[in-house]
Amino acid sequence: MIRRFWQRRRFMREHDWTHAHLSDYLDGELHGHHRDRVERHVGLCPECRRMLAGLRTTIRALMGLRHHADTDIAGGVIARLRSEP
Amino acid sequence: VPSSLLPGQIQTFARLRPARTSNRFIARKESFPASGVPTGVIMRRRLSPATDCEAVLRAPGPEPFALRSMSDIYAELALRALPGDRAERSSAPLILPDIEGWSTAEAATIMNLGEPAFKSRLERARLAVRALIAGYVPEGNA
Numbered sequence: 001m002i003r004r005f006w007q008r009r010r011f012m013r014e015h016d017w018t019h020a021h022l023s024d025y026l027d028g029e030l031h032g033h034h035r036d037r038v039e040r041h042v043g044l045c046p047e048c049r050r051m052l053a054g055l056r057t058t059i060r061a062l063m064g065l066r067h068h069a070d071t072d073i074a075g076g077v078i079a080r081l082r083s084e085p
Numbered sequence: 086v087p088s089s090l091l092p093g094q095i096q097t098f099a100r101l102r103p104a105r106t107s108n109r110f111i112a113r114k115e116s117f118p119a120s121g122v123p124t125g126v127i128m129r130r131r132l133s134p135a136t137d138c139e140a141v142l143r144a145p146g147p148e149p150f151a152l153r154s155m156s157d158i159y160a161e162l163a164l165r166a167l168p169g170d171r172a173e174r175s176s177a178p179l180i181l182p183d184i185e186g187w188s189t190a191e192a193a194t195i196m197n198l199g200e201p202a203f204k205s206r207l208e209r210a211r212l213a214v215r216a217l218i219a220g221y222v223p224e225g226n227a
Binding site for chain 1: 208
């Protein structure tokens with residue numbers, strides 16, 4: 001029972017860490033040990049697998065907007081950010 | 086909902102008067118309108134994401150919607166419907182790196198944020214978009 005408790009606790013710690021780093025993982029900003037850590041947990045956790053698939057779909061859809069978006073969308077955003085105090 | 090309305094566009098109903106009101110302020114304002122200011126009550130409402138979807142699908146565009154993938158349409162809708170009082174501000178972390186292809190460091194600099202703070206906002210924005218398009222876009226395997 002104690003062993004199960006520690007296993008569960010370790011799993012949840014990995015779960016929280018992976019959850020917080022999925023976005024970085026998809027951006028290719030995790031390397032070496034950190035990347036392996038995410039992949040290992042995603043292999044075990046169905047929730048994180050779903051989340052990763054969802055984020056990947058979202059990012060792909062957002063990248064698809066590059067061809068449809070107005071050409072000066074970034075310019076508008078930057079102008080707005082600069083005009084704010 | 087009129088089909089000509091685009092997502093995020095504010096529909097304005099001008100010169101609609103309530104039949105009866107007990108609000109003395111409105112009654113006084115209508116009695117003594119300032120010159121040049123249209124009288125009556127101006128009601129504004131912003132379309133919900135679900136209504137937006139219908140309006141966009143029905144609205145005539147520069148190209149037929151069949152040519153655009155559904156995921157594109159819903160991602161576009163989701164971008165406009167991100168929570169926050171300043172839509173451009175809340176979607177800025179998404180627009181710069183994910184749509185415009187900027188690096189996170191460049192986008193963080195332009196937004197006057199540190200990289201960790203920017204990444205945190207980016208992740209929140211992505212999760213918000215994911216939640217909004219979850220029902221419409223099929224999610225593949227990781």
